[in-house]
Amino acid sequence: MTPAARCAAAIEVLADIIERRRPAADALKDWGLAHRFAGSGDRAGIASLVYDALRRRASAAWIMGAETPRAIVIGSLRLQQGLAAPSIAALFSGEGYAPAALNADERSRIETGTLDGAPPEIAGDAPAFVLPELEAALGDDLIPELRALARRAPLDLRVNTLRGPRETIQAALEGYGAAPTPHAPHGLRVPVGADGRGPALHVEAEFLEGWYEIQDEGSQLAALLARAKPGETIVDLCAGGGGKTLALAAATGNAGRLIATDGDPRRLAPIHERLRRSGAQAEVRTPRGGKQRADVLADLDGMVDRVVVDAPCTGSGTWRRNPDAKWRLRPGSLATRHAEQAAVLDRAAALVRPGGRIVYITCSLFPSENDAAISALLERQGRRFASVPNSDLLNAAPPALSEAVRRTVHGIQMTPLRTGTDGFYVAAVERLA
Template sequence: MTPAARIQAAIELLDTVITSARAKGAPADRIIADYFRARRYAGSKDRRAVRDLVYRAIRLCGPVPASGRAAMLAVAGQDEAVRALFDGSPHGPAPIGAGEEPANTGLAPKWLAASLRASDLGGREIAALLGRAPLDIRVNALKADRSTIALPEPGEPLPSAQGLRFASGTPVEQWEAYADGQIEVQDCGSQLIVEALPVGPGDTVIDLCAGGGGKTLALAARLGNAASLVAADTDKRRLGNLAPRAARAGAAVDHTVLLDPGQEMRALAPWAGEADHVLVDAPCSGSGTWRRSPEGRWRLDRVELGRLNLLQDHVLDLAAQLTRPGGSIAFVTCSVLDAEGPDRITAFLARHPGWHSEPLTLPLGRPRGAGIRLDPLHDGTDGFFIACLRSP
């Protein structure tokens, strides 16, 4: 591909990403992968260059751009080399027309930027949410140890017990240690959250929003397979990924439970009032993961945030039904918005008299309401909120 053709390819991809974001469809990384799967003639350098252009435009444009061309014109406005490639050459973009406007730049749409500021995040904290994330792994203590594991390249030790950090793009999933289940890709913040949970051997622990089971596997490793783990979710596809992952990791997961949205307690009835601990890694906006999925700012609006808040309250109420007297709930979101963190805890405690919040100990993060918030600027992790609730 010529340099101009790379610009045009990025424009086409951005058009698809914008349409998908508005429709709450596929994420950018999947769209890019599908695009190049159908264009195998593109070499690795072309794919990398186009991908970098796409994400550069996404990070630059706060509000949703009108088009991929407008988004790339915003990049051209800051980079004369990109601007020069709007030259009308074969397979390249048409020349920039008189009066043609680039997309608006910024950190986020105005309403969302205001919500971030109301959550006590300044410009530097918000900008850090859009930086490039490193790649963190967790060495699986069921099979290996960080101090002795042999990997193709050394990683930087993290504050988590078995965490190592590598540069973004390091092909860890191609390593033998990954195939053997000795390592898992997991952000340092997620690792620290699992380490902070008030659980111990012999406990019954329910991962209520388990997804693909990243935290379930981390719990199994932390507890040496000495707890009864129940992984539940409404997403059949993601939950189906857990069994092969657990087998590879040597992790014992006693039950995987597929839930029917709105009828969850039918499937969870055997554990009603029995769980020592319920982990609620709640569905959220993902504002804490914008380093990896910066187009998430384009997907979120006030209506969607309100829907997510209702869902977060719902899963917390389910967790309360599952928790034994004196047991606990951990509420986690990969969000830095107060609406998806402290506000949900305040609302839960108002609905459930007798419950109380209790402190957790993490080596990173700062107090936020009744919990702790992690963020990329101060902690080098994704953005998270975690709080612990204790049953009467």
Template sequence: MRLPPAILANTEEVLREVLRFTAPADTTLSRYFKDHPRLGGRERGAVAEAVYAVLRNKTFFTDFAGSNASMRRLALLGLAEAVGAEAIAGISDEEREFLGRIKDIDRTLLPAQKRSNMPEWLYEKLVKQFGQEEADILADSLNKPAPLDLRVNALKADRDDVIAQLAQAPIAAEPTPYSPLGLRVLKKPALQNLPLFKEGAIEVQDEGSQVLSQILGARRGEMVVDFCAGAGGKTLALGAAMRNTGRLYAFDVSEKRLAKLKPRLARSGLSNVHPVQIAHEKDAKIKRLAGKIDRVLVDAPCSGMGTLRRNPDVKWRQPPEAIAEMHEKQVAILDGAARLLKGGGRLVYATCSLLEEENDAVVQEFLASHADFELVPMHKVLAEQKIDLEMGDYLKLLPHKHQTDGFFAAVLERKKMAKPAKVETPEEE
């Protein structure tokens, strides 16, 4: 079934804006669709998928489109990749011949860096970190669309019951291997109008993100902080793990992000969550809770290089020097969050980055300057939480190995203060 001829023009128009990289691609697309309300669901889907196809294949498309790598040609290539050349109406014989020629190219014969569709600096970092062979497999997996994962809200539903209810929709879903509450949906259906979604029984959340919430080990009645809560996906998972007891603070510097948490919170049925906007990691609101918190999750702001399956524009929007800036920011945030913990309390430092500068290096720098903290080996934490994953000291989830986004996590524990020795007083004669 062919798309309306105007879809090519729509794709070309929004792609021109997206490739300026002045804003995240999903933000630009949302604004464009809001400004063009006459586009139907199928048309919006085709335009969005075409844009993401260009972002995933930008190096290849630009190189092989030749000197005439116009926005129209890029839009054509994106649509052909997303919906197939036969679905594109209103194009010339020459353009069809061009699409056929590109389709026939054996991409496995391209130089590795070209095949990776990554900026040279990023590809070189991955090769240095993972080795050539694994870096190439990883790059290939990052250039494929991510699956749709759901988290079942244990306060409202059972995973098997949700699978059965989704099947009636009909939506096929299967249990995820690591998260006991995760489901992987086999296609990408619209969920917003499903009763399960409206009632808060399910939330969209990558399985890797669900595992981060699990390894914090939040329990009933505890004082817990989600330090960089954002729109609250992990906050909701933590609140449910606490069985809606205790007190869970959702900190974030962005009022807009916290505002997105409110409708999700209302659906979830949680009443133990307290959203708090903070100015920075040394805010007085944080100082008031210093030494009182049982567990802290720090899902730190990062380059997002582990999320390229969902956000392929990220690799083109960030310069290499941004990674060093991120490292400094992450160290400061971790230092601020650590002050919240009581003795024996645990902190999970996490990112959705693949890069060591934002991960291992941040944790090692923190431990070198905080003698009152120690690293809890990840294999020990995973065993405690009964998560069937083989890891060393850190959690390192990778799309080509675990079918999740790329995630890193470390568990840090504040040492309990030794009690002062009892002073014996000599008995009076």
């Protein structure tokens, strides 16, 4: 497919996403199945155009004066890729499989359109109803942070220290330009192409042999701040596919008792193969459905040293990677997540022993999912728990990270602008009695 034909396809996919309120991944998959002539490079190129358009959906529509899929794709080429009017006109020529030629108004807007005077939800490409939450978290950095959140995310790896040191894998991936991550001690960052795509590292021999996992630096740091220690009994309460489970196993050198579970058994499906590949040791407890559903952790109540709660959340901190999620978010979604967070925190509170800790993690920027969730837990539990000071939480952090993070009432907040990571929140509470 030509670059112009890819633009036409991106407009088609974007229309499907907007009209049917579908996840971008589902719409892209269906388009690929219906257009089998498109090769893997074409599908990846179309996906890059679609995700860029979603990242800049509001600001692109603003400068183009229209909210159509065509206008959004054109505007994103201008804002996200920095293409000038002649370059965009060459893609929108109306020839062959290219989209219809630019009209006079479109060309004028590409040449003169700016975000001067745009309201925050337009300048920052975020739903207006979440701005109060974001302003509370980001303060004067609201617009710079939102613009950082609208950029493409980097490609980060976590080196599995159960297999060997970071230097070994960095040398093996030298041809890809792998370099140490700014903060995470076991991370590597691999440059992505001009189209936002990175190399297919999941097919390399070292990946298949468990030497590294693809994991954002912020997620790596959240697992590091959990401060898992050899000899401890640790529960990863919302383990999902196992990314943090593997990091916790490596942190203890497989010298702790690590139990992984999740309220949704389907999310645990990938963890078994990942454990095998990495050499990480963890006991996976999969809940079963039905009326007779049993609590798979009942035997551990009051006995666990460290409960890691990678809580269900809106994922607002991952909008660089999942830009469609912000446009599907609705006010009711927040209430649902708040209830889920309270439930998992209360379950964690029953598991932890006196003197033990709950480490609460989200990939959210919203205070109502972060500090407010910890405040509510402390209120529900009375005097049984106390918040761990930020200084204690950051004892395990590299010095540069301690200086970069935002310190909140109960925890710390990582952000794309300050730390170069996804937006992760980490807090800890300790059981007193």
